[in-house]
Amino acid sequence: MDLNYTPEDVAFRKQVRAWLEPNLPKGEIKTLEQRRAWHRKLYEAGYLGMGWPKEYGGGGARPMEQAIVADELARANAPAPTNSLGLGIVGPTIVVHGTDAQKRRYLKKILTAEELWCQLYSEPNAGSDLAALRTSAEDKGDHFIVNGQKIWTSGGAIADWGLLLARTNPGVAKHKGITCFLMNMRQPGVDIRPLKQITGSSEFSEVFMTNARVEKPDQIGALGEGWAIAQTTLGYERGGRALARITTYATQYHRLLEAARRLKRHGRPLIEDPVVRQKLGRIWAELEVERYGALRVLTQLERGEHPGAGGSLTKLSYSEFEKRFMELAMEILGPYGQLTEGQPEEYRLHVDTAVGDHGTWAYAFLWSRAGTIYAGSSEIQKNVVGERILGLPKETRADRAGSAR
């Protein structure tokens, strides 16, 4: 056990920091083209797709190096690259399950942000019960015809391609009749409508597919293997953002401390109020415990071990923490915390939030509600932990047998 960074990692961090200094975008990023340019700059410096195989344009880097780059970007409050789903989900899926032709066709363009990707998984009636999805893909010989509706498609509005889960065989049990595809979003049969969230913004879309076309060579894996592929995809959390996440929380936390020094109750700064101090002390402890946990995950990854269902514990831990943290921020900031405009400089949050461009406490607070729902709600994570780590019996379910129809 040695929780110091190695001299190599320290040197690498320095190098990343030195690169960021002159290369960080000066003004605010306003257009997609500006974000794409920033993305390419990062890629050309070797800071994107770092863990992907070299032959497809990746960097073959260690997990710790990836975590350090993300951490330094967070420290510098750098804008996010684009194509997060391409980098985080689609690329790794193609690397593991794709054919050589698919790898050559798609991977490099994900890295260069030439093609932007979205993920077409959730449906209005298939959320936590994702395997209940009803979007169909019908075999037409040299292609498939897709009909159905997807929802919570992040980045759908700008995506060129989508990683699609669709039912190819309604006659078998629901987990067995699903296939995974790569679908061109730029076609007449695909209708994308922005979905306005409680944040007031629309990072997500609804996607309607009416006789949309998917080419045969764009099927990933075998027919009926889609569910298994999706399961591995959800486990692709490679700890890449493990440190960055904590650094962002820490920056926000110190911003909150500054506010607590200015704000008063009964004539006394909040920072001197023992109740507030207890709450701030608790959140700092929890934040640090998240950091220690991140170091444990990185240790595993560095040894080439996959956290597996342990990833569910990690996600459960930080997403629930984030909600508690943001509730405390709202308590301390009072109505300032709820402002979306007109807030004095002191109560502004400069930290880039999950999506990248709404630096307010109000936005960060509202976003914290998303974390315990997306990518498997906390309840689903607890089921995974209970069944796969603790070995508790599965509950009796009505949908294990019989066909999906």
Place this chain on the structure above:
Amino acid sequence: MNFSFSEDQILLKNSVRSVLDEQCKPAHARAMMDDPKGYSDTLWGEMAKLGWLGLPFPEQQGGAALGLVELALVCEELGRAAYPGPYLASVALGGLGLMLGGSAAQKEKWLPAIASGKARASAALLEDALDWDPASTLATAATAGGGWQLTGVKRFVPWAHVADVVLVPARAPEGLTLFLVDPKAPGVTVKPMVGIDLGSRWSEMKLDKAAVAADAVVGQPGAAGALLESLLRRAAVMASAEMLGAARRCLDMSVEYAKVREQFGQPIGSFQAIRHRCAEMLLEAENAHAAVYYAAWALTAGAEDAAVASSICKSYVSEAARKVCGDAIQVHGGIGFTWEYDLHLYMKRAKALEPLYGDAEYHRELIARHVTSSR
């Protein structure tokens, strides 16, 4: 960066577990409840032979020269077994206190004796008002002849009734000073304080002009504050390790029970109400593990954040253990509320340690001081 145990550490953990599985079964913990001394000499001798009693001491004083990560591993296993005996008191309180501040002669006298099991040590860190801040010490030390006379009342002194030496802070003319006191000496009276955990023994220790020699001062007169803070941090982390072990045992028992206990025609572990609770318990245990071993490493390595990491550890683990052990009783239902079932042994151990060496609120205030002063 490597946040995992070395092969040697895993070997140590496994060997501690197998010895305790054999020699510290629940029946042993129960047998010691009625024992006037409260612990077994046989097991104590075995622990000495295995090198556990001198684990962190230098080799020239009979120790194994291991760090606090190793000590925490042992403490975790002791908590998992609800071990009844003065291990934490003797090794982590008295032993580490002497190691941190003792003179060469004091170390030479006591550390080999503690390591070999011949002597037991403890520390009297609490008084009537339960303030862990060393600055609140009210006991006094007056100069008398060539030595000192100590007067005051110490409370919740762990295993003082079997200790050969107790570290006692008192206010001397020079300021806060730490003394070595023989609890059997004239002027010292030790009275049992019996709590719900019968495997943890506490005493009230009254000092009425108790005479100690000039060479009984640990460190310099008036300079005990920093030493006591260092000791408190170590005790807090080792107590957390023991709480972690107790919590792990409660979790394991709950999961095993949830697999076999049937109601409504199914194992209760198949119900999400139970399964989700167990998942939350595991989450707390894993986070507590990270907090304990990070802090133990930081203290050993002298890391910059060692002090705040200790406070993070104790505040986090105190509440994590409370949740895990409490939830374990809930998962078990009625059987978990019986004396006969073993669950309460572990729950009570964690509960006994929860307020000691700074409770969660005490340490959260230290964390708040750290974050508001460091930036």
